[in-house]
Amino acid sequence: MRLTLxxxxxxxxxxxxxxxxxxxxxxxxxxxxEMLDVLNERLxxxxxxxxxxxxxxxxxxxxxxxxxxxxxxxxxxxxTTVCQLHMRAYKDGETIVIEPFRAKAFPVIKDxxxxxxxxxxxxxxxxxxxxxxxxxxxxxxxxxxKGQASEAFDSATCIGCGACVAACPNGxxxxxxxxxxxxxxxxxxxxxxxxxxxxxxxxxMDKEGFGKCSNVGACHVECPxxxxxxxxxxxxxxxxxxVFTKE
Amino acid sequence: MKLDAKIPEGxxxxxxxxxxxxxxxxxxxxxxxxxxIVVGTGxxxxxxxxxxxxxxxxxxxxxxxxSPRRAHSIAAQGGINAAKNYQNDGDSVYRLFYDTVxxxxxxxxxxNVYRLAECSREIIDQAVAQGVPFAxxxxxxxxxRSFGGVQVSRTFYxxxxxxxxxxxxxxxxxxxxxxxxxxxxxxxxxMLDVVLVDGKARGIITRNLLTGxxxxxxxxxxxxxxxxxxNVFYLSxxxxxxxxxxxxxxxxKGALMANPCFTQIHPTCIPVFGDYQxxxxxxxxxxxxxxxxxxxxKIEDSKAIKEGKKTALxxxxxxxxxxxxxxxxxxxxxxxxxxxxRAAKIESDRGKGVVGTGxGxxxxxxxxxxxxxKEAALSKGIENPDNETILSLGEDVIEQKYGNLFQMxxxxxxxxxxxxxxxxYPAVHYTMGGLWVDYNLETNVSGLFALGEANFSDHxxxxxxxxxxxxxxxxxxxxLPYTIxxxxxxxxxxxxxxxxxxxxxxxxxQTRERIxxxxxxxxxxxxxxxxxxxxxxxxxxxxMSRNAEGLxxxxxxxxxxxxxxxxxxxxxxxxxxYNPELEKATRVADFLExxxxxxxxxxxxxxxxxxxxxEEYQSEExxxxxxxxxxxxxxxxxxxxxxxxxxxxxxxxxxxxxxxRSYK
Numbered sequence: 001m002r003l004t005l006x007x008x009x010x011x012x013x014x015x016x017x018x019x020x021x022x023x024x025x026x027x028x029x030x031x032x033x034e035m036l037d038v039l040n041e042r043l044x045x046x047x048x049x050x051x052x053x054x055x056x057x058x059x060x061x062x063x064x065x066x067x068x069x070x071x072x073x074x075x076x077x078x079x080t081t082v083c084q085l086h087m088r089a090y091k092d093g094e095t096i097v098i099e100p101f102r103a104k105a106f107p108v109i110k111d112x113x114x115x116x117x118x119x120x121x122x123x124x125x126x127x128x129x130x131x132x133x134x135x136x137x138x139x140x141x142x143x144x145x146k147g148q149a150s151e152a153f154d155s156a157t158c159i160g161c162g163a164c165v166a167a168c169p170n171g172x173x174x175x176x177x178x179x180x181x182x183x184x185x186x187x188x189x190x191x192x193x194x195x196x197x198x199x200x201x202x203x204x205m206d207k208e209g210f211g212k213c214s215n216v217g218a219c220h221v222e223c224p225x226x227x228x229x230x231x232x233x234x235x236x237x238x239x240x241x242x243v244f245t246k247e
Numbered sequence: 248m249k250l251d252a253k254i255p256e257g258x259x260x261x262x263x264x265x266x267x268x269x270x271x272x273x274x275x276x277x278x279x280x281x282x283x284i285v286v287g288t289g290x291x292x293x294x295x296x297x298x299x300x301x302x303x304x305x306x307x308x309x310x311x312x313x314s315p316r317r318a319h320s321i322a323a324q325g326g327i328n329a330a331k332n333y334q335n336d337g338d339s340v341y342r343l344f345y346d347t348v349x350x351x352x353x354x355x356x357x358x359n360v361y362r363l364a365e366c367s368r369e370i371i372d373q374a375v376a377q378g379v380p381f382a383x384x385x386x387x388x389x390x391x392r393s394f395g396g397v398q399v400s401r402t403f404y405x406x407x408x409x410x411x412x413x414x415x416x417x418x419x420x421x422x423x424x425x426x427x428x429x430x431x432x433x434x435x436x437x438m439l440d441v442v443l444v445d446g447k448a449r450g451i452i453t454r455n456l457l458t459g460x461x462x463x464x465x466x467x468x469x470x471x472x473x474x475x476x477x478n479v480f481y482l483s484x485x486x487x488x489x490x491x492x493x494x495x496x497x498x499x500k501g502a503l504m505a506n507p508c509f510t511q512i513h514p515t516c517i518p519v520f521g522d523y524q525x526x527x528x529x530x531x532x533x534x535x536x537x538x539x540x541x542x543x544x545k546i547e548d549s550k551a552i553k554e555g556k557k558t559a560l561x562x563x564x565x566x567x568x569x570x571x572x573x574x575x576x577x578x579x580x581x582x583x584x585x586x587x588x589r590a591a592k593i594e595s596d597r598g599k600g601v602v603g604t605g606x607g608x609x610x611x612x613x614x615x616x617x618x619x620x621k622e623a624a625l626s627k628g629i630e631n632p633d634n635e636t637i638l639s640l641g642e643d644v645i646e647q648k649y650g651n652l653f654q655m656x657x658x659x660x661x662x663x664x665x666x667x668x669x670x671x672y673p674a675v676h677y678t679m680g681g682l683w684v685d686y687n688l689e690t691n692v693s694g695l696f697a698l699g700e701a702n703f704s705d706h707x708x709x710x711x712x713x714x715x716x717x718x719x720x721x722x723x724x725x726x727l728p729y730t731i732x733x734x735x736x737x738x739x740x741x742x743x744x745x746x747x748x749x750x751x752x753x754x755x756x757q758t759r760e761r762i763x764x765x766x767x768x769x770x771x772x773x774x775x776x777x778x779x780x781x782x783x784x785x786x787x788x789x790x791m792s793r794n795a796e797g798l799x800x801x802x803x804x805x806x807x808x809x810x811x812x813x814x815x816x817x818x819x820x821x822x823x824x825y826n827p828e829l830e831k832a833t834r835v836a837d838f839l840e841x842x843x844x845x846x847x848x849x850x851x852x853x854x855x856x857x858x859x860x861x862e863e864y865q866s867e868e869x870x871x872x873x874x875x876x877x878x879x880x881x882x883x884x885x886x887x888x889x890x891x892x893x894x895x896x897x898x899x900x901x902x903x904x905x906x907x908r909s910y911k
Binding site: 131183 | 294297298313314319331371373376377378381382383385386388389405406412415418419420422423425426457486488520523524526728773817819827828
């Protein structure tokens with residue numbers, strides 16, 4: 001199939017970006033990133049600079065790939081990262097617009113590469129259970145109800161890609177932050193620090209420049225791991241109660 | 248060179264406990280003054296960094312990723328082994344030790360493996376305490392499943408994302424230490440050299456991947472937890488960024504590379520389908536708990552399937568060859584990986600393959616779906632359920648167990664594995680070889696440690712499933728934090744290491760020259776094209792089966808390719824800028840040397856064992872034939888551009904009888 005790609009090029013964080021068009025030929029069994037590999041190989045053979053994009057595991061779990069395709073983070077399919085998207089989702093002759101994840105808290109580094117270190121700092125502000133190596137009791141000493149463990153997993157499955165932020169018109173990181181808070185709150189071990197964790201993580205999130213939540217719900221729709229929106233509602237509840245408990 | 252593994256005295260079950268109790272300690276006030284560099288933030292690196300920081304050391308941690316959470320440990324699917332015996336099925340530390348030694352085809356070090364089995368239990372406890380959401384039974388207790396090469400159920404799992412959950416546990420522990428300033432985290436920094444001062448590892452040279460700037464970092468010792476080198480094959484289940492460079496730079500500074508030819512080819516991956524393909528995707532071994540591997544009995548049927556004239560469903564039960572169940576009745580579909588992979592190759596080579604390229608076999612869930620469907624109907628009180636109900640209930644059970652894997656398979660292939668069997672073929676997955684380390688996980692270079700997949704120690708010639716997570720975390724949480732004290736207790740009088748020392752200046756200069764050499768070639772071929780060609784040579788001559796003639800040829804092809812690389816590679820962009828092509832180029836340059844060493848190692852080892860199958864050494868039934876007389880030892884290589892030098896560490900087996908591995 002023959003496609004036209006309109007790709008965002010930007011030399012560095014502070015330089016101005018622009019769209020550049022490329023014609024490519026792709027086969028439907030290619031993954032989307034392999035299609036970009038082929039384009040890059042061509043650009044290199046023409047002694048031009050290839051398109052910078054981040055990727056690593058190429059199986060939908062590391063959370064590295066970060067591009068919006070025709071305005072949608074990770075492209076048109078639900079529950080999929082870009083690296084899992086295959087060209088059979090497209091038709092011959094289509095034009096595809098490829099941009100980096102856009103958010104104030106994710107500055108562009110180059111082309112399609114953005115800086116998501118703000119996510120790390122949110123986790124550092126409280127997204128853990130304070131247990132040193134060697135302090136643990138036997139793994140089976142605290143039974144956890146199967147359904148509850150499974151719900152914790154549904155939140156813990158977050159890959160930290162930032163699609164939720166890029167999808168949100170406010171650039172909010174509520175889904176990311178609430179997923180970690182809920183994962184840990186659902187485990188008995190995580191309840192101990194819960195109140196402190198909620199307050200600290202939300203404060204850090206605000207400090208990083210992420211926007212507020214206005215219940216759009218796009219974060220959940222575009223999340224490659226389909227993390228439920230109910231995480232955000234629960235976090236809001238925890239936050240109110242935490243603020244009052246603290247003061 | 249004399250290799251001393253420093254295995255403690257005493258009976259195997261007491262070695263670690265006794266040693267741990269008698270080791271030199273570093274007092275808390277001294278720990279604060281000692282700096283440790285940890286390169287890599289996967290399971291081994293993150294767990295080591297977090298634990299060392301908890302103990303009070305000053306840790307500097309490095310990753311080339313944008314975040315420590317991205318390391319490829321995250322992609323491990325199936326699970327982690329632990330000798331908990333929660334299932335009351337006869338498991339024990341000894342049995343896990345025995346299974347691992349046997350699974351490794353008697354080419355691992357007994358004392359290390361026993362310690363690993365001991366630590367396995369603490370890992371589960373630690374992970375649970377961190378909030379890792381393991382699968383649980385209805386009673387709320389931890390669930391288990393089985394993996395290849397064992398007859399007990401000892402694998403703990405978190406759906407098909409066990410590696411992710413364990414890595415996030417370690418990442419969160421690391422984040423906590425970053426927050427309190429005990430770990431200084433350097434993201435997007437790639438290690439390009441290790442710096443030795445008076446024979447001791449005292450620092451590293453890194454390249455800041457955002458600015459291209461070379462930086463010097465000093466410490467009292469250096470820990471490499473930098474993963475495996477499977478990407479030397481280009482196509483593998485590794486992430487695109489996985490590379491050998493950190494380990495290889497250590498080799499170039501005198502560290503020994505042990506058993507480099509021991510690579511694991513994983514039997515259940517999605518087959519190769521195109522020239523532009525960038526990587527292969529693993530389908531977890533856990534699927535072999537319920538999936539049955541088969542090919543048609545008749546070559547005509549395979550041919551018809553390849554041509555698309557027939558599908559798997561057209562082949563009646565009696566005309567299918569469930570070849571693993573036939574050849575290995577005791578273990579059936581759950582034979583170890585090397586055995587299952589070779590068997591798939593044999594069937595495909597016979598013309599029985601079922602994908603277009605001829606390289607692929609079926610992994611079929613129909614029987615399991617039916618069995619689970621009937622059980623579910625019974626438990627729901629449905630009498631005489633019709634076929635449709637059974638299938639639908641059975642598919643629900645399979646979805647709960649392997650949902651994300653089935654979904655991943657469908658996304659990549661466009662086929663629905665609930666309705667049609669999966670098509671799978673072996674692919675490079677893991678490397679048992681790695682930096683030679685002693686019992687303390689210290690390489691032959693003083694103060695240089697290697698953990699996880701980057702070292703060679705525990706898996707012999709073949710790793711059992713769900714053991715990589717176990718080893719990475721054992722090394723990082725429970726072994727290194729103790730053994731590093733053996734080195735550092737002698738360093739409490741050593742003041743801060745200065746990066747102004749001439750050794751640092753030299754290492755930086757050499758690194759700069761190496762980069763300039765590659766950048767200045769300005770040839771016509773991309774880095775990627777060299778990597779692809781290297782991968783083809785490796786797979787052809789040093790892949791699933793090897794022979795002397797091919798290995799000699801492979802070696803010379805690699806030398807030619809390396810020469811061509813330095814004459815005709817083209818790296819676009821600037822040295823002092825964000826430049827992913829340059830990152831790839833320095834990694835491929837190192838792969839071009841590592842690949843040659845793998846060929847040499849495979850040629851020197853005149854036997855078949857585990858993942859190393861030499862065609863000259865096989866039984867009439869095509870099983871691997873070891874030569875214990877000459878090769879019950881570790882090959883540890885000193886690199887030399889012209890002729891690498893071989894050192895051997897003899898292995899002794901006192902607690903497991905050395906015998907022919909049988910899974911029949």
